[in-house]
Amino acid sequence: MENRKKVAFYTLGCKLNFSETSTIARNFQDEGFDRVDFEDVADMYVINTCSVTENADKQFKQVVKKAMKLNDKAFVAAVGCYAQLKPEELAAVDGVDLVLGATEKFKIMDYINDLSKNDMGEVHSCEISEADFYVGSYSIGDRTRAFLKVQDGCDYKCTYCTIPLARGISRSDELENVLKNAYDISKQNIKEIVLTGVNIGDYGKGEFGNKKHEHTFLELVQALDEVEGIERLRISSIEPNLLKNETIEFVSKSRTFVPHFHIPLQSGSNDILKAMKRRYQREVYTERVNKIREVMPHACIGVDVIVGFPGETDEHFLETYHFLNEMDISYLHVFTYSERDNTEAAAMEGAIPANVRAKRSKMLRGLSVKKRRAFYESQLGTKRTVLFECENKEGYIHGFTENYVKVKTPWNPELANTLQLVNLTHIDEDGAVRTEFVETVMA
Incomplete structure (x- = not known):
């Protein structure tokens, strides 16, 4: 009997990446590979990369080194966002054999021959304008909850963000396919599904840059609430301008959607929000939080915030700090701004010194600990x-x-x-x- 090849996966970054890694892994299993843990010796290692933070770039090199330590003859493939943005950079990392961009990663089997090592990483990366089709995916068997991808790409032009460059235009899965995937997940004895995407509130845009929404995010939520066998549904991250009152009200009465929202703010200063080209001002954020608290007083509300954006003065930062301190939110995800190639913000004046960025980050992380503790205390006895x-x-x-x-x-x-x-x-x-x-x- 022929020895089955072993493949291992490592995912950097977001829930969306986890869902896509799982889908790619199932493709390998369909082709006769055995999936093993990344800590095990494998014939091939696939690393799904992230480009959101500088740290994710450094992590990639460490993960490759780890794979090579386990088996220096293993074939190493890099896929995902960083692979789309900096393919040559990844290909030059010692041990990397194959780099696949945004559209190629789902066709990885087409690029694999005999798993023999290459002298130099081979690159297959499209122009991001070609990433105009949609590939549905979900994670399963990895944990007690599944990440279900409903949308990909982004049409927003936030000045600090590389995601539109790495993932292309906003496009969505068809409603029927999302419901089919949800139903398939429910059959696997998984109790919770987390909806994920790049900009899920923009759900409904078709393929090939079709700006018309076939369905709205509210319609998606309403349809998923009807799927039998799912105990819990959780919305991952959703933009404040796209989280409508109707959705909040529906979740408050829903059979399966849980009272948990993660809403990116990025800054509590309208000046900085404008420089970031965010599509709302802080007053909109306050309205969303107040609406959630009105209909779901016990809801958990998480917030993304960036510190050290170019031009963020001490006054701007304190505006953000006080805004968050006074608001009834539950925890923060704090990101320290880092310059990314080919973004508007990287060319802006007023760069903030690294030590100031670190100090502001520490202050907001401290506030997050305080907020989470207060939220947990409010839930005791329930x-x-x-x-x-x-x-x-x-x-x-x-x-x-x-x-x-x-x-x-x-x-x-x-x-x-x-x-x-x-x-x-x-x-x-x-x-x-x-x-x-x-x-x-x-x-």
Whole structure:
């Protein structure tokens, strides 16, 4: 019997990348490969790259080094956003054999012959204007929740962002296909689906740059709520200008959508928002948060924010800090601005010194800890449903409530991938919430 080849995958970056890695992995399995963990010896390593932060670029080299340490004869392929933006740079990294851009990554099997090492990385990367078709994907079997891709690309021109250069124009999956994928996921005993994309609120644009929306994001949400067998649906990140009141109201009454929103702000200063070419001002953000709190007082609201954007004075930063401090939000994802090639912001005057960027980042991370703690405290004494994960971490099993409170309880394998009704009792030293069980296994 012929020895089956082993392939391992490593994903850098966002939930969207995780969903695409899973789809690519299933293609390999269909072609007779065995998927193994990245820590194992494999014949081929596929690295799905990210270009959002400078750190992701550095991480790539470390991941390649790790693969080569495991098997210096293994074939290494790089795909994804960084592979689209800087293919030659990746191809020059020692050990890399193949680099595939935005459209080629889903046809990876077409570029693989005998898995023999190349002297220099081979590049297949299209002009990003050619990335005008849509490939649906979802992650499955990786964890207790699945990431379901519904949209790709972005038509926004934010001055700091490389994603339109890496992923192309905004385009969406057909509603029927999204529902089919959701149904397929529900059959795999996965309890939660997270909707993901580059700009999911823009859902509905067809392929080939068709600007007409076939369906709206609200229609997508309404249709998914009807899919049998799904316990929970979670919206990942959605732009404040695209999160409509009708969607917020629907989620508040929905059967499956959970009260958790992640809404990028990027700056609490209207001057900086304008320089970033964001499509809203801070007043719109306040309206969205107030609307969520009005209909879902217990909702979790996460915020993306960038510090150190060119021209961000101390006054601008303090405007952001006070804006966030006064707002009823639950946690922050803080990004330190880094210059990216071929973006407008990289050529702007008023670059902020690295030490100032680091100080501002530290201040907002501190605020995030305070906000999360206050949110968790507000939930103590309430009954919530927890989806427990499958890992034993130092004798505990962890999970998340519908409104994204992280909980822990002593390890019990029977709890893995089940939904349990619990009382939230107190916050442990590590910040996770301890619980009392109200009922036995629900699902």
